[in-house]
């Protein structure tokens with residue numbers, strides 16, 4: 001299949017929680033999470049990346065686009081991405097998604113993340129599809145490559161789809177995800193940023209897990225030039241800046 005054909009088929013939406021959906025949810029407005037819809041317009045199949053907050057609204061959005069949800073991808077276990085308790089409130093997430101669907105929906109996560117996802121959401125390994133490394137998930141004819149990027153959490157992962165990197169909390173336009181929360185690992189984050197994501201071409205567009213900048217996306221080339229997390233030239237420099 002040519003790139004042009006892929007472009008025509010690709011269904012890709014970036015949704016800002018608290019603005020594009022869950023508008024009445026103060027936690028969503030505060031956390032400014034991005035949720036992504038990725039699919040194949042020809043087959044009408046779509047998956048949701050990090051469904052959280054008003055899951056019913058997300059399902060309605062998919063349906064109003066004429067698409068059919070066939071699964072979910074989780075970047076990492078934090079409740080603002082997959083649901084769970086946070087700041088004293090219950091955030092809807094994959095548990096609600098599975099309850100709402102008449103058919104079994106695969107929820108794709110890295111295997112290292114599974115126990116953390118279960119603790120946060122109550123969704124156990126029996127309802128998760130566990131990946132060990134760089135797998136490809138196909139949605140219709142659209143391939144999504146899973147890129148493991150531990151650091152923010154043990155099983156954090158990014159998704160590459162047609163020149164786009166959906167990065168969760170591994171990488172923002174400015175900064176990267178915290179490594180001081182349970183399961184975080186500064187050295188692993190350095191490794192993820194400098195080896196696994198180094199292979200991502202400069203013209204690939206970074207789509208982060210939160211809107212922490214004025215822009216909602218940027219090329220990886222721009223990001224590598226401007227984002228201070230790419231400044232350290234060695235693990236020792238990195239530890240001095242980010243190792244705590």
Ligand SMILES: [Fe+2]
Pocket residue numbers: 076078152169177
């Ligand atoms: Fe996070």
